[in-house]
Amino acid sequence: YIDDNCSFAHLGDVKYYPPYNCYFPTDQMKLLELWDEVGLPHEHKKQIYRPIIPFIGFNVDPNAMNISISLKCKQNLINKVPDFAKAGKCHSLKDYQSLTGHINWSLAVFPLLKPSLSAMYTKMMDKSKLLASIHVNNAVCNELLWFTKHALKSNSVFFLKAIVWDP
Template sequence: LSQAYRRLPMHPLWQIRQVVTVGEERHVDRCNNFGNRAGGKLWCTFMSLVLWIAINIKAILDLLGYVDDTFSWEFLGKVLFYPPYGQYYPTKQALLLMLWDEIGLPHEKPKQEYTPNLTIIGFDVDPALMRVTMPYESKLQLVNAIREFCKARGRRHSLREWQRLAGWINWSFNAFLLLRPGLANVYLKMSGKSHPNAPIHLNKAVVDDLAWIADHLESSDGIYMMKALMWDCEDADLHLLTDAATSAGLAFWSPARAEGFQAHRP
C-alpha cells in the first residue's frame, strides 16, 4: 500500500493537536501519523476491515497481513492480468489490487512483489524449504552491533541504547526462537530504570548472554517450520524440568546431569 498510516484522515477536533509550527506559519496535519500513540491501532483496525472484506466478500483466501504488508501464496502459473500496471500477477494478488481500486485505497507498482522467495517484514521466507530467516546483511549488522555493544568504552551505555539493542534482538527472535532466554539479563539490568540517558553498566552475565546470542545468530540459518513441527521426545539430547514463579523467576532442572539453573524475573 501507499503511505499506509497517512491514508487515514483524523477527526477535526484531533487535528488541533497536530499543528506543526514552521517559523511564523502553522500547518495542520490532517492525517494519521507515526507519532500518534494510537496511530498503529487505528491503521490496523482499518486494515483488518479491508482484509475481512477481501476474505469474506471477495473470497480471496489465505491472506495474511502485517501493518501495511499483505501477503499470501498462489499456485505456479495461476495468474491474472492487471490492466493499470500492464502485467500479469498471481490471481490472488491481482484480485486484491482490484479490491483496493474499488474502495479507493492507493497502492504503488514497485511494492507489488511476487517471487518464489519473498522478504516479509524483513525476513526471507522460502516456501520450498519451509524456512524463515534473516537476510545475510541484516543478520551481519545485528551480530556486529551486539559485539560492538559488548566492547563499549567504560563498559556502559545509556538506557536508550540498551532498549534499542534489546528491541532489535527481540525482533530477530521471529526467526531464532530458541535464543529468547539470552535477553533475560538484559531486561533485568533495565528493570526499574526510566531516564533514557542514564548510563547502565555492562556486567559479565549480560556480556556472556549477548555473546551467546551473537554466536548462534552467526551460525544459524533460521527456523525450518516442518522440522520445528516434527520434534519428538526421542529426538531430544537433554530432558529438563522447569517451573516459573512471579517471585523467583524461571528455573530448570536436569535429572540426568543433576544440575539446576535459575533466571531471576526481570
C-alpha cells in the same frame, strides 16, 4: 483500513493486470481488481510477487516454508554486539533498549535464543532515565556472546516441523 494481504499461489497461476503492466498470481490480481472497483488505493511497489518475499527485514520463503534474515541484516546485528559486550563498560539505557530491541526483532528467526536477553532485561529493570549509564556485567557479556555464537550458526526457522507436506 488495512490493505495488507498475504497469500500463496501455485507456480504459473498468473494473470495480467493492465494498470501495472505486469503479471500477478490470479488471486492477487482479482483482489487488485476488487480494490479498483471499490476505489481502494494501492501501490505497485507494495504488490510483491516473487519466490522469496521481504517482510520487515526478514526473507519469507513460502515454498521452503521458512523465514530467514538476510546476511546483511544478520551481520549488521552481529556487529553491534562486540562493542557493547565488554564487562565494566557503561552504556545508556537508550543504548540497552536499542540493542535489546534489535535482538528481540531477530528472535522471530532465532526463537531458541530468547534466553540471551535475560541479563539485559534485568539490567534495565526499574530504570527510566534514557541517558543514565548502566554498567555491563559478566552476565550481559556472556549472554550476548552466546547469542552471537549461535546466531552466526543459524540460518532460518521452518514454519512446520515436517519438510515434506502433502495436503
